Amino acid sequence: MKAIVDCNSFYAACERVFKPALHGKPVVVLSNNDGCIVSRTDEAKQLGISMAGPYFQHREEILRHKIAVFSSNYHLYGDMSRRVMDTLRLLSPEMEVYSVDECFLDLTGIDAAKLRDYALFIKHTTELWTGIPVSVGIAPTKVLSKLANRLAKKDKKGTGGVVVLQTREQLMRAMQQVQVEDIWGVGNAGSQKLHMFNIHTAWDLSLMSEEWARHHLGGVTGVRLVRELKGHPCIEMKDPLVSKKMIATTRMFGKAVYELPELRQAVATYIGRAAEKLRRQQGAAGMITVFVVNHQPKYHVNDYTPSSRSAYRILPTPTYLTNTLIAQAMPLVEALYQQGKRYIKAGVILSHIVPCDHIQFNLFEEPESPQLQKLMHTIDNINFGIQTDILKFAAAGTAKNWKMRQEMRSNRFTTRWDELCIVR
DNA sequence: TCTGGGGTCCTAGGACCC
């Protein structure tokens, strides 16, 4: 059996841990740049605040209902996520961290009759140790456990936040309650198609043949999905040690950018951040992609149609050195830049990643000098230990007019000495 | 005024090879 443990309204829950007065009150958290609403507590959902809605469109109701609003505080959420995962690691032999607020557990070997008690134990322990409420779904496959979890979240009172699906009866009744668009792995395109075939619930879909799924539901992906719904596991637990194949750093600007020097600075800054992630997984990138997005505002309010251009370069030798990556990327920025455009976003993507002890050096290139390697290491240590970005490359600039807005960020309670909670 | 960021996997189709 597989379990999925999912934190309820994770970002908002993190804020509540350090502001107990907000318990039982509506809270929302915004995306970077205070752009969209990305986390809402149940109380905020009940007031009609929709997911991923632009903040400025909801500002009035948020004020009217006195909803607490926070800018995103990734230092805090990252650290709270680590605490939740560390707790769960102690409670299960095999786990896969699926996202910042979710993880799968393999419960093979646990007595079927005790599964519900075990799920409750997981839930209570996590909440007691971290202050973050979670829901638990347990079923024979990953897809079915996600489905169980959805039912647990939807009716927290009725289910106690825990749903276990074991018998054929239980599975059937659960699947009949879930619409196809709410199945893990079925998106917009898939669900529209399914409805056209008169398949509306997870149960309907589970009755289809694998051949049918192969033809109409995206080949092997569809087959896997139908098999999982039928109760045959075929989406494996993933190895936690596998490194990322691609590393991206992309941001909307806080203020539109028109000039090339500013655009170069932004891209150089993002490369610094991406290279840091790359070194953390001890990788070297063989390819760098840069993209820029521009948007000319039109006459109607709802016309949001940005357009983007990108360019890439295959590096002569894979590297993790920030300065080399910046040097490779700057000509790309210059090629992409068009005078007079109003840039609202840019990003870099590092790919063709190899382990850095496996770099295949080019016959005509000098291998990277040990001093440069040491320099990177030192920069990372200082930036991580003392203060983010205290050391950076000159190309990244210092003015940063384009930097994102975060006007309502809470303190980084768990990762900064000077921002700790004060208890009187 | 104002619309996030970071990933994975799969497939089709082109390039290339013998």
Added chain:
DNA sequence: TCTGGGGTCCTAGGACCC
């Protein structure tokens, strides 16, 4: 009139996830 067959590798783009 008529122009092979089979295979691999790579990339772009779509779909999906949180």
